[in-house]
Amino acid sequence: MRAARTLRFRGAAVAAPLLVALSAAVPAAADSVKLPAVRSALGADESCVAASGEQAGGLPWALAALGHARSLTLSQGAGVTVAVVDTGVSTTAAGLSGRVTALGGAGEDCVGHGTFAAGLIAAAGAADGGPAGLAPQAEILAVRGTDERGNTSAARVAQGIREAADAGASVIYVGVALAEGKAELTNAVGYASREDALVVAPLAPDTLPKDRATGDLVAAEPWYWPAAAPGVLAVTDYGPDGGRPDNAPVVSGADLAAPGDSVVGLGPRGKGHFIGSGASLAAAHTAGAAALVRARHPEMSAAEVSRQLTEAAYPAAPPRLDPYAALTAVLAENAGAVPRPARAVVPAAVSEEPRRRALVVAAVGAGVLLLVAALAVVVPRGRARGWRPAG
Incomplete structure (x- = not known):
C-alpha cells in the first residue's frame, strides 16, 4: 500500500480527498434497488432488453465519490472522442443523443451494456439529477466488440480496438475481459498506443462463469486481456461502502480502482434507468476521467494521461480514481504536463589574457x-x- 502523500496543485498544496469515507457517506439512490440490472450478454432465445420503467432520483453515489461537480468546473471532455468497444451504443439513448458516431452496426444495442457504459462516460444527465457521465461534452464512438447478443472473442475485440484507433479515438474503453487472446490483444493495444490512444479495460470479468458439471463458479484466472497488456489502464471496482461484493472475481494487478458496484446508468431505450456492478463499469468511469484530462491537457500523450490518473489517485491498494486531482495535480515526471523553466546555460570560461x-x-x-x-x-x-x- 502506498504511503499517504500530499500532492502539489496549482496555487496550493492540498491532501488528496478521502474517497473511501466519501463513498461510504453517500448511499445509492433509495429507489435504485427497484431498477432492472444491466447485463453483458443475452441468451440466444432472449429478446432485446426492454426499456426500464424506473428512474433513480438524486445524485448517484458514484458521482459524489468522484467529485463530479468539482471536476466539471475544470473540464467536461469537450473535443475528446471516447470509443466504446462493447455491445454497441444506442444513438438515441437519453443523454447521448447527437454525440454518438457508430461504426458499422454499432449504433444499435440489443444488450444494453455498451450504452450503459457510454452513459457513465459521457451522458449529459437530467436537470433533476440522476445518472450522468463524467465527461458530458465528450463524443462517443460506438464500436462493435461483441455480436448482437453480447458474445465476444479476442479477434473481435482486437479488431474493435484497431478500428477505434484508426477512427481517431483518443480514449478507447473496452467493456470485456477475456481469459484468452494474449497475442492478438497485446498487438492491438500496441497499435492503439502508437496512435496515441489510451486503452482502458476492466481487470477481470464482472461475473465468473459456472462449471456446467458442478454449478460452482469457475476460479478466476491470474490475468485477463486486454487489461494485462502493456499500456492498458487496468481498472477494478468498489461499491458504496468502499468494498467489493463477496462473489466478485479476485485478481491482482489493477492500476486503479473506481466506483463500479451498485452503479446507476441509462439504457438503450426510453428514459428509465438500470443498475449494474462490475469492473467494466469502473473502467467506464475511468475512461470518462481520462477524457477530462485529455481535454484539459491536450499536450499530454496517452502514456502521460495514464500516469496522471494513477499518480494523482488517492493512495490505497489499488489507488482510487480521483478525477479532480488528476486535473489539477502537477507531476514533475510528466513531460509536457506544465510549462518547464528554460534550461540554465553556463557561459564559457573567460580568457585570463x-x-x-x-x-x-x-x-x-x-x-x-x-x-x-x-x-x-x-x-x-x-x-x-x-x-x-x-x-
Missing part, C-alpha cells in the same frame, strides 16, 4: 604616478639648495 594586460597597465600607471609624486617633492627642494647635498 585581458585581465593580465589590465593588471600590467595598472601597475605601470601606478609606478608612473609614484615617480611623478616623488619628483614633485624632490625637484623643488633640490633647486632651493642649489642641488647641494644635505649637511
